[in-house]
Amino acid sequence: MTSAETLFDEMKRYVRWSEADPAALRALGVLARPHFRPIADRFYERIREHDDAHAVFRDDAQIERLKVALVRWMERLCTGPHDGSYFVERAKIGLVHVRIGLPQRYMFTAMSVLRLSLEGIADGHPGAPSMRLALGRILDLELAIMLETYRDDFIARLQRIERHEKQQLEQALARSEHRYVHAVELAGAMVVGLDADGQIVLFNREAERVTGRARDEAFGWSFVELFLPEEDRAAGHARLAAVAADPTAQQAWECEIVTRSGRRRSVALRLSHGAEDDVVVFAVGSDVTDERALQQRMMQTEKLAAIGTLAAGLAHEIRNPLNGALLHVTFLDRALARQGASRDALDAVNLVGDEIRRLSALVKDFLVFARPSTPTLAPLSLRTIAERIVGLLEADARAARASFVSDLGTASPIVDGDAAKLEQALLNLVKNALEAVAETPGGRVVVRLRRRPRHALLEVEDDGPGLTSTEAPIFDPFFSTKPQGTGLGLAIVHRIVTDHRGSIDVESAPGRTVFRISLPISNEDGS
Amino acid sequence: MTPRPSRDLVLLVEDDANAARMLAQLLREDGHDVEVVTDGWVAIARVAQDPRPDVLIVDYRLPHADGLAVARAARAHLPAALIVMVTSYPEVVGGRLHEEDAQAVLLPKPLSYEDLTRHLAARA
CATH class of the missing domain: 1.10.287 (Helix Hairpins)
Structure with missing residues (x-):
C-alpha cells in the first residue's frame, strides 16, 4: 500500500527517525526480552484497575491471549523492521482496540506504562540515552498509528451516521410528500391545479371520476376549453384570469362541466390563488349534480x-x-x-x-x-308487474297490428315499490310504444326485464319512427308531440320512477326507441 | 201508462237536475222505468219502500247524505240490486266503495252512457 508507506515515512521524518534507532531498539530488546511477560502482566493489571477499560474485556482467557499478543508486540517493537508492513500490522492492532471499544485515553496511559517499564530496564546501561531516544520515537509513532486508526474509524462512523441521517431525512421527505399526494388523491373532493395560462397541471382521482377523463388526457389542456360548454367559456376564462391575477383571491364557482361521455355535471368549486409557482389557481370542489x-x-x-x-x-x-x-x-x-x-x-x-x-x-x-300521494312501498316482483301489463295490453297490440314480445329473462328481481304506480308507469310506456308502431302494420314492441347487480332494468322497445329529437323535454309535463296527447303520460312515468328512487332514460333512433327504467333492487331480494 | 213487470226500475239519485233529466230520458228510451231523486236522505228512505228498484244509479256527492251512505242502505234492502256509483272522485271513492260492497260498479264522470248500458245489459 503506497499511501500507507508514505504516511508512515512522513511520520518517521517528523520524529527524526534515524538509522541509529533500530539498532538502539535491538539492543534494548536484548536487555528487555526476559521482562516482556512481567511487563505484560503489569500492563493488564493496571488497565483492569479502570472500570471503563476493564469493561471491554470478556474473560481471563481473552486477557491471556492479549498478554501473549503484547509480548509479541514488544518483540516486534524492538526487532523491527520498522517498515511499511510494520505500519500495517500496528494499524491492525490499533483497529482491534478500536473495535472492542477501548477508550482512547487508555491508549495513551497504557503507552506511558510501557514506556516507563522499558526505560527502567535501559537505565544504567551505557547505551541508555540512545535507547531512550529511539524508544521515545517508536512509541510516539505507535501512538500516531493508533490515533490514525481511531480517526479512520471515527470518519467511517461519521460517514455512516451522515449517510443514515440523510436516508432518514429522505425517507421522511418522501413520506410527507407521499402523505400529501395521498391526501389529495384520496380526498373526496376534486382537486385541479392550473398554471398561469389556465392549463391543467394537477388533476386528482376524484377529478378523473367526475369528468371521466384520465389525468394524462387532461394535463396541458385548458380547463375551460376542455370542460366548459361553449357558451360558458368566455366567462370561465375571465373568472380564472381574475383569480390568477389576485394572490388573495378566494371565490366560489358553480359551473356546469361536460364529461368525456358528453354528459353535463354540476360542479361546485372553490377557486383560490396557488402559493406554488407552477400552480397559479387551485380549484377544489365536488360534483353536486345529484344534490x-x-x-x-x-x-x-x-x-x-x-x-x-x-x-x-x-x-x-x-x-x-x-x-x-x-x-x-x-x-x-x-x-x-x-x-x-x-x-x-x-x-x-x-x-x-x-x-x-x-x-x-x-x-x-x-x-x-x-296528486300529492307518496307511493306505499312494499317488496314486489317486477316480473309479476311486467306479466300483468303484457297480459292487459295484448288486445291493444293486436289492434295496432303489432307483435308484442315479452322478454323477461330468467331473473325475478324484487324492488320496493307501489304496484299500482309501477303498473301505471309501464302501462304508459307500452301504450306509447304501441301508438308509435300503429302507423305501419307489422310493428314490434318488446317488454324486457333484466337484473343488474344492484338495479333492475325494465325496458320498453319499439321499432317505430323514433322521437323527433332526443333533446326534447319529453318528460316535462304538457310536452306532447301527439295531437291527442295530454302531455302527461311520460311526466307521470318520470314522477313514478323518481318517487321510487329510480331513473329513466331513453335512446331513440328511427327504427329503435328504448325507454329504460332502472329501479334499485330491494334489500329483501335474496336472489 | 201501466208499468210492465218485465221492465227494470232504475232509481237515479243525482242532484244535477239537467244531467238527471237527460240520463233519465236516455234510460227510458232504452226501456227502463226511471225514478229520479235529488237528495241523499230521500234516496235512503226510498230504497226501503216498494216498488223495490232493480238498479240504483247514485252520484257520490249529494245533499244531506253522500252516495256511499245511499249505496249502503240500498244494499241492506236490495241485496240483488245493481248498484252503480257515478263520481267525479273515482280516485278517492273507488277504494272505499269496494271495501264496503265488492259488487258495486264505479263509473267516473263524465259518464259514458255506453259503459252504463253495458253494465245494465250484463245484469239482464
Whole structure:
C-alpha cells in the first residue's frame, strides 16, 4: 500500500527517525526480552484497575491471549523492521482496540506504562540515552498509528451516521410528500391545479371520476376549453384570469362541466390563488349534480303538492259539467240520428263528444300526475308487474297490428315499490310504444326485464319512427308531440320512477326507441 | 201508462237536475222505468219502500247524505240490486266503495252512457 508507506515515512521524518534507532531498539530488546511477560502482566493489571477499560474485556482467557499478543508486540517493537508492513500490522492492532471499544485515553496511559517499564530496564546501561531516544520515537509513532486508526474509524462512523441521517431525512421527505399526494388523491373532493395560462397541471382521482377523463388526457389542456360548454367559456376564462391575477383571491364557482361521455355535471368549486409557482389557481370542489337534482325534485314535489290540491278541487268542478254535457251530446246524437240528420251534423256532435272525452282524460292524467300521494312501498316482483301489463295490453297490440314480445329473462328481481304506480308507469310506456308502431302494420314492441347487480332494468322497445329529437323535454309535463296527447303520460312515468328512487332514460333512433327504467333492487331480494 | 213487470226500475239519485233529466230520458228510451231523486236522505228512505228498484244509479256527492251512505242502505234492502256509483272522485271513492260492497260498479264522470248500458245489459 503506497499511501500507507508514505504516511508512515512522513511520520518517521517528523520524529527524526534515524538509522541509529533500530539498532538502539535491538539492543534494548536484548536487555528487555526476559521482562516482556512481567511487563505484560503489569500492563493488564493496571488497565483492569479502570472500570471503563476493564469493561471491554470478556474473560481471563481473552486477557491471556492479549498478554501473549503484547509480548509479541514488544518483540516486534524492538526487532523491527520498522517498515511499511510494520505500519500495517500496528494499524491492525490499533483497529482491534478500536473495535472492542477501548477508550482512547487508555491508549495513551497504557503507552506511558510501557514506556516507563522499558526505560527502567535501559537505565544504567551505557547505551541508555540512545535507547531512550529511539524508544521515545517508536512509541510516539505507535501512538500516531493508533490515533490514525481511531480517526479512520471515527470518519467511517461519521460517514455512516451522515449517510443514515440523510436516508432518514429522505425517507421522511418522501413520506410527507407521499402523505400529501395521498391526501389529495384520496380526498373526496376534486382537486385541479392550473398554471398561469389556465392549463391543467394537477388533476386528482376524484377529478378523473367526475369528468371521466384520465389525468394524462387532461394535463396541458385548458380547463375551460376542455370542460366548459361553449357558451360558458368566455366567462370561465375571465373568472380564472381574475383569480390568477389576485394572490388573495378566494371565490366560489358553480359551473356546469361536460364529461368525456358528453354528459353535463354540476360542479361546485372553490377557486383560490396557488402559493406554488407552477400552480397559479387551485380549484377544489365536488360534483353536486345529484344534490341539485334532488333539490330540484323537492321543489318540484312541493309545487306539485300545491297544484295537486288545487287540481283535486278543480277536477270535480270540471267533471260535473262535463258529465252533463256528455249526456246531452249522447242524447243529441241519438235524436239527430232518429230524425235522419245529415252526416255533417252527426260528425259535429261526435266531435263535441270526443273533445269532452279528451278533456276528461286530461283531468284524469293531471290528477294522477299532480296528486300529492307518496307511493306505499312494499317488496314486489317486477316480473309479476311486467306479466300483468303484457297480459292487459295484448288486445291493444293486436289492434295496432303489432307483435308484442315479452322478454323477461330468467331473473325475478324484487324492488320496493307501489304496484299500482309501477303498473301505471309501464302501462304508459307500452301504450306509447304501441301508438308509435300503429302507423305501419307489422310493428314490434318488446317488454324486457333484466337484473343488474344492484338495479333492475325494465325496458320498453319499439321499432317505430323514433322521437323527433332526443333533446326534447319529453318528460316535462304538457310536452306532447301527439295531437291527442295530454302531455302527461311520460311526466307521470318520470314522477313514478323518481318517487321510487329510480331513473329513466331513453335512446331513440328511427327504427329503435328504448325507454329504460332502472329501479334499485330491494334489500329483501335474496336472489 | 201501466208499468210492465218485465221492465227494470232504475232509481237515479243525482242532484244535477239537467244531467238527471237527460240520463233519465236516455234510460227510458232504452226501456227502463226511471225514478229520479235529488237528495241523499230521500234516496235512503226510498230504497226501503216498494216498488223495490232493480238498479240504483247514485252520484257520490249529494245533499244531506253522500252516495256511499245511499249505496249502503240500498244494499241492506236490495241485496240483488245493481248498484252503480257515478263520481267525479273515482280516485278517492273507488277504494272505499269496494271495501264496503265488492259488487258495486264505479263509473267516473263524465259518464259514458255506453259503459252504463253495458253494465245494465250484463245484469239482464
